[in-house]
Amino acid sequence: MKTLALFNLKGGVGKTVSAVNLAALAAASGFKTLLWDLDPQGAAAWYLGVDMDETGGMKRLARGRTPIGELIRHTGVARLDLLAGGLSSLHLEAAQADHGALLARLSAPLAEDYHLLIYDCPAGLQAVNEAALAHADVIAMPMIPTTLSVHAYEVLVRYLAKRRLTGLRLYPFLTQVDRRRRLHRELVAALPAQIRTLLHTAIPYASAVEQMGPRRLPLPLFAPRTPPALAYAALWQALAGLLRLHGDG
Template sequence: MKTIAFYNLKGGVGKTSAAVNCAWLAAASGLRTLFWDLDPQGAGGWYLAPGESGSGKLKKLIQGKLPVGRLVTATAYEKLDLIPSDLAYRDLDLAIRRHADGDRTLSKLISPFGEEYSLVVLDCPPSLSELAEQVFAATDAVLVPLIPAPLCLRTYEQTRAFVKDKGLGHKRLYPFFSLVDRRRSLHRNLRADPPASLKRLLKAEIPYAAVVERMGDRALPLPVFAPNDRATQAYRALWQEIAETVHIS
């Protein structure tokens, strides 16, 4: 089993849409996939199973008194299951600090899923926190969507410095360009000549497209209602590159 996370310190970069669409594409390719929505906004879970919400029993979960498997719910999509979020997840950092047994708590919670799933996808909140440390420690790869603009590149540098300082394996970070608007010279220039700090930059990129925003209106993954759109094809390319890079099969 492989575990990947979609993360960015900055919000509004297309993180959740990338996480949802890649999870759906993984399941559609035949991989038993679990999507764990760790973001208290709960958008990722809402795209996959509207109306589902988490248990909110964070203390029992962190202490091992609530089997994590009880949080799993099915989606309407074959081979794709979900652990939904809820507003209680806003206190997840506090629960980890108070009740976690070491820095591998999230890894221990994920580990049992290896018997049933080929892939776990984590959708993470935008923060450098105890939870972020746990995510970096637990994953095989952290996918970081970046708008090709200076502020977003700066937050990537902050993230890279943080994981390197914590000894959390900064080589697991895989940035990719997101919300790319080819009409903007700034976007074109950064794509053509990305900074040297963007090591392991994936080739696939996600365009800025209105159809992606309609995921919110439809409460559906993009490939479900726009299978032939160019944005969908971009997500397919992204998922394929992730699978090949992280050796997911």
């Protein structure tokens, strides 16, 4: 089983939208996929039509009182399941265990049933995120092309170096790109030279992405030929290569 984490220090950068669309594309490619919504807000569950009152038990899971399989829910997308409820840093602390080791132990049984595990991480620096980042084969970091987003990336790189996590495979990519804005155009052109691992595919700003909320569906299911859906398809192909996922499952 391969593991992909979607993470950014900042909120509102398209992290959960990206996680949901990439998970749907992975499933459509034939890979049995589990999206683990680590954010207590449960936005990934909302986008996939899973009500939060149908999920939960993270505290019991962290303490070893509930098998992880009991918390997994099927979605309306073939080969895509969801684990929601938000495994917070408080749950990890309550378990009184090494955070990275605990997350690895919890996810180990999933390898029997899934080709790909995707973590949708909450914003910020906290124990659950550090554990997820350390466990991930690839970290995809959505960034809006603004100077503040670039600063957040630089802060993260310094933090990882301080924590001696420099070996992580961190791949930023641009989201919500509005080429009508001069700053966006300038940064789209300049950032590949500044960030060596920046992925080439940029997700454009589009109203179709906003429709994911009221429709409660990922883009590939209701607007597959729109520019953002096509961009996510290209992004998935790049990430699948980095994850060494090939073929139909």
